[in-house]
Amino acid sequence: QLSLPSSTEEKEVLVLVEPEDFLKRLLSLTQSFVNAPSASQPDLNQVLPLADVEGSSTKTYSLAIIRLDAYRCNQEHSRQQALSPGKQSSSSQPGPELCMTQEEILEVLVVLQLWGNIEVLFLDTWQEFGQHVSALTKAIAKRPYKRQLESQELPFCTAGAWASRVRMEKDSTGLRQVWKRQIQQFNRVSPATAAAIAEAYPSPSLLLQAYEECSTEDEKRLLLSDIPVKLDVSSKDHRVGPDLSRRIYLFMVSTDPDLILDLST
Template identity: 50%
Template sequence: MSQLRRAKTWEISESENESDSEIRQTVSKDDEQTTQAKISPVIAQAKDVQAGCSTVVPVPLPDSETQDVKVKDTLSLPSTSVPGTPSPRKRRRRTKEEIDADEQNAEAKRKAREKIRKERAQEKENKRQEQQARKEAAERLKSYRPENCLKFLTVCIDTALLQDERCDILLETLYAMEWKSIIEKHHLTHTITWKRELPQGEDKPSPVLEEQILMVLTLNEFLDMVVSIKHIQEKDIGEVAVDSLFRQLSEYLNSNGEKVVTLVVIGPNPSSWTLWSGQHGDQTLRSQMGVEYIDIEEALVFLQLYKNTSVIFLEGWQHLIDHVCAVTKALSKRPFKQMTEKDYLPFCLEGSWASGVRVEKDGTGLGQVWSRQIQQLNRVSPAVAAGITSAFPSPQLLLQAYRDLDSDDKRKRLMADLEVKSGDKERRVGPNISSRVYRFFTSPNPHLVLD
């Protein structure tokens, strides 16, 4: 056997006519034929299974050949068991109650979705309205600023003042400052009034007449008014002329009590009338039906007390023009100050601020507000305020303690003996601070001076 093997090897190695490629082709062809011969029984078995055969007889292969047959682990036998398809069950018909219940559920879901949609739309509309309201409020506040408010003010001048040629200077000044002015007939003669146009969005009717009124008089007209007041004080009303300026002023104030009239007299101040009368002759004032300096002083007091009318004396029309401009600017600042200076306590603010105390909705911070309110009084330190607020945690408790006492002396000395701790030192509140706090909380006079 060994000789035969050597001869076979020798023959292969000595083959000069065949190349390496031809040898590989020959070997690959032999392998394909061998593989085809081994796979053909398997393919025939698969075809039999597909044709409906229930049993398959495997073709045994020799052991030596089983090891050589490998179809690259990609071929596999199909499953011999064919599962049966279950027959569909008959669908059960729904009852009318179930159909109604499903329709009700669908309707409820539709209504819930519709409700949610409406709520979202309403919330969006409310948000839009709030934004619009804030925008309008900001625009309205902007229009109330002094520089913008001057555009809505109109200076109204009575036609009787045009009789004086110096009134043209007033009109030229208003025109130069680009302020609105109008000439019209007034119920009270010789007057200058102001009219304001309100911005859009206000509930009040526009325009609004300001309560400030300037009544411009010459010196002789004012002296005639002094004479009328003197007759009234002497209860000689019949001597007062029907067309006198004082009677017109009285009737106007009786029907318009909210108006504030200021008499502007173009002439020297009464304090300098002695010198002025000496320069222009001693009979200047005495010639006005016996008017004396004391009569003028009594007339000024009478106008102030009974008519709430003040009198100012200006040397000439230029001073009158300056005064009209000053009043106009003051009126332009008035609405903005009224909007910004609301009736809130300066020590209790809505937002956080270095000098204020924030009060939450649950009442947190009211104790600090009460302590800060006590500190508004002069010479009341934070330690003294802390001692008072610790004894009386709220203003209501302090007022109740005042009501429980039977005399003013006891009420004034209620907090005099309270202890105050300032560092390591201890002292009392004292009768002075106790009395001032009592007057502050119980006095009906808003203009009372505590110190």
């Protein structure tokens, strides 16, 4: 008898909100600040379209708004046309939500982030939205596999072969490939980036020697940042960047087992 794998409902919820609806919800939340006590928690139910759904309190929300700036510009243009001679009407006045300044919108976004851990994504095209949904779905699908790997003790150390089938021979053949794969274990590191670092410093010991030759901490942290990364034949060179350079440096030299390398997690 075949047993079906158990399914678990994820906590992440991505909500697509129309620009007009989004601005109205922000305005409603802003107006609630006026009469609320200074130390009270804001009512975020006014912003979340699904806040009244059962189990919503355990969810982590992300709001996606497409072409907000274009919507505001179009509404302002329509209002200016309506105010032109011979076209003035009572409907030419903009809604109060369109009168919100950029500073007011940013203030509400800070409240959403701090009080509700709600991320707001401003996208320019539907293609960007589709790409974000694809990336989010892929990350969630990989999560059980990553959890399984993290539960194993040193999963990259196996007898005779590495976890990704990099063969370790007695003459040390394959060490450079293992070093490259080890670099790839850092978050947001592509194979091309790992290959570029391994090309510049073919082994961990050579990288440590390079750190010792640096005269300042800043120089050590930025040692790898300017290494060029070739993504493909036709693309321009990218760089490793200061964030990854800092994380690798801390990983190589720190003796603190509880040190958080990736500040974005």
